[in-house]
Amino acid sequence: MAVDVERMYRAYGPMVLRRCRRLLRDQEKSLDAMHDVFVEILRREQRLEDRGLASLLLQTATHVCLNRLRSERRHPEDRDDALLLAIAAEADGGPEHGVAVQRIFQRLFHDAVPSTRVMAVLHHVDGLTLEQVASEVGLSVSGVRKRLRGLKERLAQLEEQRDG
Secondary structure, eight states, rough: OOOHHHHHHHHHHHHHHHHHHHHHHHHHHHHHHHHHHHHHHHHHHOOOOSHHHHHHHHHHHHHHHHHHHHHHHHHHHSSHHHHHHHHHTGGHHHHHHHHHHHHHHHHHHSSSSSHHHHIIIIISSSSOOOHHHHHHOOOOOOOHHHHHHHHHHHHHHHHHHHHH
16 A cells, blocks of 8 residues: 655654754755655655655655765865865864865775665764664664674774874
């Protein structure tokens, strides 16, 4: 049975918008991203079941927002935006530090499975427990723990390389 997307929009729209705001930190971009989430849901409407919708919407919103951020980094609107995006990553450290942080994140996630980035956002940004993250991404708690531990180890290696 297909889901009622209009009802989903009314019920879950504010939650999706909060997720988008948290990740994008821009009201206008967040509204656009929220609408893209529901467009994506409309595309899959006939295949969806009326259960676990909040999790599906949060995961879709995370993917949409991360894709937008990735796209902005690749194609900034003007050349000054690239620097602003880098500075935004680490406001207190100055432009050089922000660029360094961006490079570390690019190297950290370069070979990572896309869902690993989603897991990192859910756990470290949104504050979800490992159990909640596992439920969101459809993996076991030990699978999530293993991926996040691998990410943490990779980050430590990158920091050692940077400092050494």
